[in-house]
Amino acid sequence: MEDNIIICRCEDLTLADIRNSIKKGFHNPQEIKRLTRCGMGPCQGSTCRELLLKEVAVASGKSIGELEMTTFRPPTKPIKAKSILMEGDQDEE
Numbered sequence: 021m022e023d024n025i026i027i028c029r030c031e032d033l034t035l036a037d038i039r040n041s042i043k044k045g046f047h048n049p050q051e052i053k054r055l056t057r058c059g060m061g062p063c064q065g066s067t068c069r070e071l072l073l074k075e076v077a078v079a080s081g082k083s084i085g086e087l088e089m090t091t092f093r094p095p096t097k098p099i100k101a102k103s104i105l106m107e108g109d110q111d112e113e
């Protein structure tokens with residue numbers, strides 16, 4: 021993939037930003053997240069987390085399963101406040 025591809029839309033990060041972090045010696049996805057803010061946007065990494073993990077896996081020669089998963093805060097996708105208020109009342113919509 022080309023360096024100018026946007027990896028994290030929320031934080032406006034390109035693949036080059038991630039690769040530069042790896043070149044500086046950061047090989048832990050959580051470290052790269054803290055350094056670049058990749059995954060700290062409103063979507064909490066719902067799209068960029070996997071891309072970050074793939075890039076680190078390629079650079080480190082490890083599988084994605086061997087890497088430490090980055091932290092994220094639920095909900096990872098927007099939900100309606102109505103859904104929260106009606107929790108336990110499954111029949112009503």
Ligand code: FES
Binds near residue numbers: 027030059
């Ligand atoms: S795309 Fe990275 S936090 Fe949303």
